Amino acid sequence: MSGARLKHYGWGREGEGMTAEQRAFVLGRYHAKFSREAFETKAVPHLEDLALRAPRVAPPAAFAAFCTSERYDRVAHAYGKSYPDYVRAMLGDYDCAPDVIAYPRNEAEISAVMDWAGGVSASLTPFGGGSSVCGGVEPRIDGIRYKAAVTLDLRNLGKVVEVDQISRAALIEGGAYGPSLENQLKPHGVTLRHFPQSFEYSTLGGWIATRSGGHFASLYTHIDDFVESLRVVTPRGILETRRLPGSGAGPSPDRMFIGSEGTLGVISRAWMRLQPRPTFRAGASLRFDSFFGAARAVRAIAQAGLYPSNCRILDAQEAFNTGAGDGSFAIMVLGFESGDHAPNAWMARALECCADHGGTPEAAQAGDAHLEGAAGIWRNAFIRMPYAREFLTPAGLINDTFETAITWDRFESFHD
Ligand SMILES: Cc1cc2nc3c(=O)[nH]c(=O)nc-3n(C[C@H](O)[C@H](O)[C@H](O)COP(=O)(O)OP(=O)(O)OC[C@H]3O[C@@H](n4cnc5c(N)ncnc54)[C@H](O)[C@@H]3O)c2cc1C
Structure with a gap:
């Protein structure tokens, strides 16, 4: 990893984020949705102002080259990236911050840290990118079996x-x-x-x-x-x-x-x-008056044994939120890719499945259509989306993903 360090609060590296224009666009959608001209916004505490307990353990001197208890490292490894994580970080609650962060450079150093942590009754939490949304990287110790917390960040094993x-x-x-x-x-x-x-x-x-x-x-x-x-x-x-x-x-x-x-x-x-690497592509965006029509088209595509690289439907509200639609219709983003042959026949059959369920294509269907029209707008919004939480949370807005799975026969009533 190179360049600026990762943010201790927020997504990506320090200095990265949405442009002022992109922020205004996202917030504008919420202003419209909730008929508010502005949202009262909390200040996020600065790194230097956070209260941290003194480290409860110190690593052996032999680990000095790859272990630290510096403030930034402890704070940056306290939480993952879920909405509750952002809220607690915003409130300055860093009670869970690990005492020591190890950045091992090989398996021998991982083993050594593991042995040492066990010996001093410290929990050991592996840490990749820290993007966990289910508490996976947050050290939770009971003070009885585990008296301290060590986090093992694997960024130096990146080859x-x-x-x-x-x-x-x-x-x-x-x-x-x-x-x-x-x-x-x-x-x-x-x-x-x-x-x-x-x-x-x-x-x-x-x-x-x-x-x-x-x-x-x-x-x-x-x-x-x-x-x-x-x-x-x-x-x-x-x-x-x-x-x-x-x-x-x-x-x-x-x-x-x-x-x-x-x-x-x-x-x-x-x-x-x-x-x-894919060299052949075919992509399209389709409009559907009915969200369930779009869902039935997805089922038809899946059950036809077609395997699009992308087949995603946005309901009218999500299409509006991302700027891909005006809120009056659902959108399907459809794409096929291959490193071996042109997927045009697959796309043609998928478009027939869509037409059977009321879908009408709105963008070109060759080459880079996945970067154009509604598909392109959605794609850019999708990539930018993770940056939104760092300013939506202080504005009191919950913006989150909820995932579930259901068999097709129960989908529509479940969705309702
Ligand atoms: C904006 C956003 C979008 C996301 N999108 C998706 C998505 O599209 N699909 C999806 O599945 N998830 C998604 N997630 C959740 C998360 O990114 C994934 O779970 C991801 O796989 C975690 O990878 P990480 O390297 O960040 O792991 P971390 O968050 O660092 O760790 C996750 C868990 O794995 C353990 N761990 C990490 N590295 C190792 C290792 N080398 N050995 C053993 N254990 C290890 C940690 O202890 C922890 O329990 C998203 C999260 C965010 C914030």
Whole structure:
């Protein structure tokens, strides 16, 4: 990682964020929604003004090169990025801040920190990008079994170690951030193609530990689909699963660690399946008068065995919020990609499915249509969205994502 340091409050690096114009646009939508001209806004405390308890433990001198108890590091590792996290940070509540942050440079240093933390009754929390929205990186200690908190930030383990072009897989370190991982794969003409919305500020180890789900991916959606084998530093030593293209031999050991949220060990490396970089694209935005019409079209596309890289519907309100619509119609953003052949036939069939359910295309259907029209507006808003919470929260506005899953037969009544 290079450049400015990550914000201790907010998304991304210090100095990054929405432009004044983008902020005004987002707030303008809320002013309109709630018929308010302004929102009373709280000040977020400065880093220097935050009250922090003195560290409860100090690392051995031998760890000095990769451990710290500096104020910034402790504050920046106290919380993830959920709405409640932002609220507590905004109120200056840093009671949960870890005492020591370790930035190990190899597995030996991870093991050493693990052993030391165990010896001093400190909890140990692995930390990737810290984009957790379910309390995964917040140290929670009871003062009895755990008397202090140590956080293990894996940013120094960010390399693509090896690329196997023949099997199309790569051995990648757990602390690799999304953009860096893709930049290292690019010269080899391959991609992991796993794009959670938090892609820029989350890591491979975090994706695996949380079973993250990608966008622009309706066939290989979850990180599980890409894991070939894992290497994990555990309190009992290093565990490495066998690298096989597939296995029917009993329970999968990988599965135990995928989604384990750091509770069983630290994922230091993984062999990941790759794909060729897409060179052929077809994209479209479609309007639907009825949101359920759009949902039925999605079902038809899914059940036809078409696997668009992107197939997302925005209801009229969301389309309005992002600027992709005027609030009177729903939008489907549809895209196909391939590194091997033109996906025009797939797009043509998907458009038929949409037409059957009242969808009318509003943008061109070749090449970069995913960057144009309503699809392009939505895409830009989607990428910018994470920056909104840092100013919406102090303005008293809750803006959040709620995820759920339901079988098609119950979808409409459930949605109502
Ligand atoms: C704006 C925003 C958008 C998001 N979009 C998506 C999305 O599209 N899809 C999705 O699935 N999630 C999404 N999330 C949630 C979050 O980004 C994912 O869970 C992501 O996988 C976390 O990765 P991370 O590197 O930030 O992990 P962290 O937040 O640092 O850690 C998450 C958990 O994994 C553990 N952990 C981290 N690294 C390791 C490791 N190397 N070994 C063992 N355990 C480890 C931590 O202890 C913690 O329990 C989003 C979050 C935000 C704030």
